[in-house]
Amino acid sequence: MDLIRAGALQGFPELVDELGGDSSAALRRLRLDPALIGDSEAFLPFPSVVRAIETAAAELACPDFGLRLSERQGVEILGPVALIARHAATVGEALRGFARYLAVYSPALRIDFDELDARTVRFRFTILASSPVRRAQTNELALGVTLRVLRMLIGDQFRPVAVSLPHTAISPARRYIEFFGCRPKANQDFCGFDFHASELARRLADDAQLAVLVQHYLDAAPTDRAGRLLTQVRHLVSRSLPTGGTGIETIAAHLGLHPRTLQRRLGDHRMTFEQLVDEVRRERAERYLLESDLPLGHIAALLGYSEQSCLSRSCRRWFGESARAVRTRGQDRPLSSEVKFLS
Numbered sequence: 001m002d003l004i005r006a007g008a009l010q011g012f013p014e015l016v017d018e019l020g021g022d023s024s025a026a027l028r029r030l031r032l033d034p035a036l037i038g039d040s041e042a043f044l045p046f047p048s049v050v051r052a053i054e055t056a057a058a059e060l061a062c063p064d065f066g067l068r069l070s071e072r073q074g075v076e077i078l079g080p081v082a083l084i085a086r087h088a089a090t091v092g093e094a095l096r097g098f099a100r101y102l103a104v105y106s107p108a109l110r111i112d113f114d115e116l117d118a119r120t121v122r123f124r125f126t127i128l129a130s131s132p133v134r135r136a137q138t139n140e141l142a143l144g145v146t147l148r149v150l151r152m153l154i155g156d157q158f159r160p161v162a163v164s165l166p167h168t169a170i171s172p173a174r175r176y177i178e179f180f181g182c183r184p185k186a187n188q189d190f191c192g193f194d195f196h197a198s199e200l201a202r203r204l205a206d207d208a209q210l211a212v213l214v215q216h217y218l219d220a221a222p223t224d225r226a227g228r229l230l231t232q233v234r235h236l237v238s239r240s241l242p243t244g245g246t247g248i249e250t251i252a253a254h255l256g257l258h259p260r261t262l263q264r265r266l267g268d269h270r271m272t273f274e275q276l277v278d279e280v281r282r283e284r285a286e287r288y289l290l291e292s293d294l295p296l297g298h299i300a301a302l303l304g305y306s307e308q309s310c311l312s313r314s315c316r317r318w319f320g321e322s323a324r325a326v327r328t329r330g331q332d333r334p335l336s337s338e339v340k341f342l343s
Contacts, residue, residue, distance in 0.1 A: 002129040004106035007040035011072025021341035040079035066137035070144025092200030136167040164188035167291040290330035
């Protein structure tokens with residue numbers, strides 16, 4: 001099971017209770033111990049954490065729940081990973097350390113920094129593991145916390161150049177502008193934002209000796225890399241779908257494996273490469289249909305299909321109904337029938 005440090009829910013009980021909910025009762029229904037919430041050294045099941053955030057936002061009618069929760073969190077939720085960010089020499093070094101050791105915080109998550117050009121860097125936040133389909137609030141929480149970390153490193157004046165949401169906007173534009181300093185682009189194929197590349201070279205307070213000691217600690221932490229094959233392959237397939245480069249030869253090459261070796265290792269998990277690709281496609285299709293207003297043809301392209309008819313056939317195989325029917329049904333379907341934040 002993929003886990004995440006309990007710091008991910010720091011401030012959650014207080015926010016839920018302030019909004020009129022009963023956080024303790026709801027968390028127990030999700031089999032989450034309220035006593036562990038906010039403890040950066042404890043771990044919680046990642047899917048349950050996502051479900052808690054998404055359900056609370058829906059039942060408490062709080063569209064900016066993820067953003068509000070991020071205002072109660074900072075780099076300290078990351079546990080030992082936070083020390084790298086606090087004691088790096090430059091912003092770029094801090095962010096690279098953050099990305100390198102994020103598995104110590106949660107192996108279910110990944111961040112990447114891509115240089116779009118000489119002036120712009122793109123930050124991407126990716127959920128590697130399977131989780132509840134509806135996770136718009138979780139995405140916005142991650143962006144909010146990342147923004148707070150960047151402002152800690154750079155200064156309160158930091159503003160991203162652009163913000164990208166992989167879902168339809170769930171808060172009024174003025175709320176996003178107030179929070180991020182710009183209006184986000186909705187229905188994008190990634191979660192993240194762009195900022196000026198020059199920020200990476202900004203110097204921070206130097207404590208190189210402590211940084212080395214912390215890195216030695218993190219290098220020795222048991223992250224079970226061998227057991228992360230499924231999430232690694234899932235991530236590569238997910239990133240490659242729009243380009244159509246999801247053949248086993250391509251994915252195996254990224255991992256430095258022979259295709260037969262990759263297939264054999266997947267077999268150890270009772271999974272074939274073809275099954276994993278189909279699973280990723282199904283998960284992303286359901287998320288696009290339920291959380292975005294993207295045209296069906298666009299969704300088909302994002303899934304690596306050459307024609308919309310391929311999406312239609314797959315939806316009937318996966319869900320027993322058409323893509324349009326899935327989208328229509330999802331508009332009125334409650335997020336949860338058993339977890340209640342309101343009495």
